[in-house]
Amino acid sequence: MLKAENVTKQYGSQTAVNGVSLELEDNAVTVIVGESGSGKSTLARILSLIEKPDSGRILLGDAEADRRYAKSNRRLVQLVMQNAASSLDPHQMRR
Ligand SMILES: Nc1ncnc2c1ncn2[C@@H]1O[C@H](COP(=O)(O)OP(=O)(O)OP(=O)(O)O)[C@@H](O)[C@H]1O
Ligand SMILES: [Mg+2]
Numbered sequence: 001m002l003k004a005e006n007v008t009k010q011y012g013s014q015t016a017v018n019g020v021s022l023e024l025e026d027n028a029v030t031v032i033v034g035e036s037g038s039g040k041s042t043l044a045r046i047l048s049l050i051e052k053p054d055s056g057r058i059l060l061g062d063a064e065a066d067r068r069y070a071k072s073n074r075r076l077v078q079l080v081m082q083n084a085a086s087s088l089d090p091h092q093m094r095r
Pocket of ligand 1 (some may be wrong): 011014015016034038040058
């Protein structure tokens with residue numbers, strides 16, 4: 001289970017993510033909906049341990065996913081960008 005607790009991220013004076021808490025269950029599909037600029041991609045980068053929140057924390061199971069944790073466990077959380085097929089190796093997909 002991947003959990004966000006009160007996650008906040010600012011870019012200058014722009015608040016991108018404002019106190020988001022959520023739980024992503026294993027083997028479940030969770031959809032985050034919001035207008036353009038509402039912070040979906042920023043939240044996704046934070047959940048993927050690519051980016052650090054200004055405040056709040058990310059937990060993987062019971063462990064806090066801090067910077068050191070992210071370094072050794074980054075593979076546990078993967079971000080698949082839009083047009084996912086172009087991110088994947090076409091040779092692998094043809095098998
Ligand atoms: N690297 C960045 N530097 C500065 N501002 C950023 C950065 N990334 C996002 N922002 C700002 O943070 C806010 C949230 O942007 P974000 O891209 O997370 O929204 P989004 O919901 O993914 O939008 P879209 O639906 O258009 O993809 C916006 O105001 C955006 O301009
Ligand atoms: Mg986006």
